[in-house]
Amino acid sequence: MHSTTLLSPQPPTAATAPPVGVAVLGCGYWGPNLVRNFFDTPGCRMLAICDQSEARRQAMQARHPSVRAVADFGDVLRDASIDAVAIATPVQTHAPLAKRALLAGKHVLVEKPLTTSVEDAEELVELAQRQRRVLMVDHTFVYTGAVRRMKDLIDTGEIGELYYYDSVRVNLGLVQHDVNVVWDLAAHDLAIMDYLLPVRPTQVSAIGVTHLPGGMADVAYLTLRFEGDLIAHFHVNWLSPVKVRQVLVGGDRRMILYDDLEPTEKVKVYDRGVRWNGHADDARREALVAYRLGDMHAPMLDQTEALRTECGHFIESIRGGGTPVTDGQAGLRTVRILAAAERSLQKGGAMERLDG
Amino acid sequence: MHSTTLLSPQPPTAATAPPVGVAVLGCGYWGPNLVRNFFDTPGCRMLAICDQSEARRQAMQARHPSVRAVADFGDVLRDASIDAVAIATPVQTHAPLAKRALLAGKHVLVEKPLTTSVEDAEELVELAQRQRRVLMVDHTFVYTGAVRRMKDLIDTGEIGELYYYDSVRVNLGLVQHDVNVVWDLAAHDLAIMDYLLPVRPTQVSAIGVTHLPGGMADVAYLTLRFEGDLIAHFHVNWLSPVKVRQVLVGGDRRMILYDDLEPTEKVKVYDRGVRWNGHADDARREALVAYRLGDMHAPMLDQTEALRTECGHFIESIRGGGTPVTDGQAGLRTVRILAAAERSLQKGGAMERLDG
Amino acid sequence: MHSTTLLSPQPPTAATAPPVGVAVLGCGYWGPNLVRNFFDTPGCRMLAICDQSEARRQAMQARHPSVRAVADFGDVLRDASIDAVAIATPVQTHAPLAKRALLAGKHVLVEKPLTTSVEDAEELVELAQRQRRVLMVDHTFVYTGAVRRMKDLIDTGEIGELYYYDSVRVNLGLVQHDVNVVWDLAAHDLAIMDYLLPVRPTQVSAIGVTHLPGGMADVAYLTLRFEGDLIAHFHVNWLSPVKVRQVLVGGDRRMILYDDLEPTEKVKVYDRGVRWNGHADDARREALVAYRLGDMHAPMLDQTEALRTECGHFIESIRGGGTPVTDGQAGLRTVRILAAAERSLQKGGAMERLDG
């Protein structure tokens, strides 16, 4: 666990290591952000973009004249100056494209979710290991100052024993046609939870409803169970009139409210709680429940753009030979929960086991 | 449905109808509020209080010297000047006390939840009908200006077809020993929903966890299903560092955000939504989803204390011979959901049918 | 200054000191709150109320049958069992009534503002001293947990050198006929500032406007100057659609945001600031301005009702022979600023000196 807590688990990069040549695949909504950030990342050279749309290629080249723009992914794979590929294409194409890139000996960063099936994710993880290449998934929120600060609070024991993890991500969102609200929104929240919690869920249940004919589920609730009394719950909704992005983490020592829409005080730590100080069979039970109402503390957070931190971490992982915080395993764990949630959704909310 | 929309379904009270004699049973936390409000309600005389604790009886008499204070409920039942009894005792005693009162020919107002079992609630409903007495349950929030305004919005079709009902009631609450967080907190929310929605749920699932040894569930999530694509969801939690009391109601025409902690703008109506304007099999589906981003409107609300409105409604129902908005049937419907949620909780979240 | 920081400057009360007999004068809006709190205060006996309105006298006696209700203040003054009088009558009557009470040997608590003129306030202060009686002014906010916590923060140096004090108290208030918005609202804010700041203002300017014919100023801005670069500013407004009650206190080490409408986190302490670390004539000035963006901390506050704390403090001051935190001098200082602000208002905002 400790290796994922910190963002610099990598051995120090030799000053003489050559810069990493990077190509970005897919220049729709997210790709241009990757290009901009790789330009600002030391230790790499942003060399090429690849997109089937000529309009997009031209737009990118107008903005970044030094970048090579190609239509055929084969051109990227054959280019020996390109060491690493960042994939920001539609989710169904993640697996085949990442596989080709790894087979061609490239390091790979894949937008979330890693794949649409557990089998694909497993294959990518194995392939990356065999090829000795970095496979990283773009779980962007993990690289925010807010989430990294929460990780510290949990790892150092400030929160104490964990009671519950409650997440809400709702807004009037673009109703999508290829994925439902779970794969679209809960993918973010499961990735955050995967990073924050020191334990893994054992079961998941999901209930969702579809309101537009021929559409996918647009409102859904996920419940995750763990060993012991920890519970995690996620509300994702494309049909909310207001935008909410909140996580509550309850512990026996302290509690956290993470509100991603707060401009500066995104993380609030409450020195409040209820604690049981005695024995279960104790007749004087009532006297042994201690309520604590204490101060609130909002730590100053690192304001660096998450994607900037993440691109730097990807390049450092390649140059230093380390394992990224959001490696293929993290991507696989998240896909495993998403796939089980999907099965539960089809069965009307039945609890599904999470094996592995 | 229309008869419950308005708070004056009763036939006009004859001006000559004699005032209703009232006794309040139980003077712990809630009883004194009932006493104070019955004193301010026209058409009734607040005559007696009944409590086994001598200290409480003395405290009430010091504040209200004109009121008779008795220890024995039999004294209340035998007193012919007392027409109506308001019961604010521990929940397990609701059923036997209400039964005795109805058998003695009294009208009865019972604190929420009406009973702890469906059988008890059914028996009370039948008994009240047989005795031709008013049986009313104290679903206080139903009598707030906010909830009544929401009822208008839903009944007049302003919200349109209902998509979802999402409720959150969390705070650092008193961990109780006789009831769990569902019976304590969700009882409020199910009563509000029962009043607001024109349809009845068909299934309920509940998942909860217990963190204190020997305790009851302190965090729980309830999901209710209806005919069609409507879903209702409730988050209740005694271990939250912050207090939240929010309901989101999504419809195809408008959406409501009800925030009970807002000082004045508790109800916000958003002219926003996603609407499907075409046929499910239509290939041009994408073009037929219409997003609407419009104004927000916060109506001025009646600020009258809810319990004051409720006590007046109880007295008017007695004098006018009408059926109260939160009658025994409303209490029974809520108990039926609570009992089914309890069974689901025991089974780890299985969907339970709601028959009747 | 230190003696006013703490709420227990009084010598310990002899356990054998007899309880203080209390009468409350004026039972309109505020008087009943005083009665209720004196009933709950140890060391005193709430004996009598005095009001010219028979309806009010009857209402008070119905609620508090043990209390004597009289119409004539002379009856209170002649009653040897009454040691202390709390005055909650219209502001113009404060001075004559308080004077009669002091002359009759009673201790006196007067609602804010102490008087309507500096001369009256000075006379009361001298009279109380001569009669060796406690004269206290009801600056209620001084007794809140929030303001007392801010006092600690300022006194202990946590805030550092003070830069500014900015206060806003606006709402859709009752437009009054006997006093303008400065005497009505700013009286609260000047009392809070008088308690919090270790220095006294030297000048005041006030600008106000009147919008209703025949009315008093309903919107006003006050500016206070001190020795050095400290400035204080107050916005009071009866015509605001929203209610705001905020104070910003800027210092060179930390800054405070006090929001009285926040349910729990009323006081937020920001570890932020701008600091000058060099010499004014230093050419490298730019490099010597240090910005600090740090954590925010919201301390847990004492939630006791302010008036409860205040009544206890009044009784303890009488029994222990100490000087109350909001003594006649504090009342006089506040009246002095209000009177000078009134003069400035008449002159269109001219700076008025505050002597004494």
Place this chain on the structure above:
Amino acid sequence: MHSTTLLSPQPPTAATAPPVGVAVLGCGYWGPNLVRNFFDTPGCRMLAICDQSEARRQAMQARHPSVRAVADFGDVLRDASIDAVAIATPVQTHAPLAKRALLAGKHVLVEKPLTTSVEDAEELVELAQRQRRVLMVDHTFVYTGAVRRMKDLIDTGEIGELYYYDSVRVNLGLVQHDVNVVWDLAAHDLAIMDYLLPVRPTQVSAIGVTHLPGGMADVAYLTLRFEGDLIAHFHVNWLSPVKVRQVLVGGDRRMILYDDLEPTEKVKVYDRGVRWNGHADDARREALVAYRLGDMHAPMLDQTEALRTECGHFIESIRGGGTPVTDGQAGLRTVRILAAAERSLQKGGAMERLDG
């Protein structure tokens, strides 16, 4: 007044009018935003940028390879293909640069404030008139959906007779060395007020304090008087721990709260107020004050980037021959208030007349 309400007072542009050649002068913080927006504005060609810094010129050309980058402003002035110049240089250089541009026959857009002296502003206005060229000042907030919506509300009489205008713009800002907080922050607020109000102020008073040695005023309060009972007040502060950007506009029919930091509901219209319905000498005055507590309404706002709208308006004014909403006169009026506020600041807050 009406001509400034709408953003299209210009006569329709002939479809055949040639595109306007544009140069941007100064590529520090604001200039690149102008460049980006002129690229997206129809009817113009973004041709050149001018900056003395070679690093900045190179940065701009890397991003926009088609743009000519020059160091000498003379090159721009001599270029006949350049019809219009946008000036985003330090404020002291606005007047000389704008003057040279107008003399060379260019249309000119100047960043706020237009100049640092009334004389300079007057000269520019006259020169533009003589040269028959568009002179526009970059009062960006005037082009936001929020401010334009407020303008509609005021112009259509929805707010009624204006009572007060209260503005707060505070944050932990960059303490500047060349201008004080009034010229830096209040320039925005005075420009917004100049656009919104149908009347002009007659007097201004300003009080400010300086906390850093050798610095400029960092906290200031401005008060503006008008004919009648309207008052305007501005709080600007570089030393606030929290960011606040709010305007309250009170009228006798409705009131507005404009909160620029709200993500979507920036403008809230309250159907609340106090109204005087009778005669001033009327003895029954009390009965004639009518309080109104009504609904709140948050209109949907145009979300277009303000600078985008503004650049389009500049180009349309040039092509259509119309007068821009924020023309030289608007810039001059704002500079006139700023200069008078500066004089008042030096005199410790004396009221200064605003002539002309």
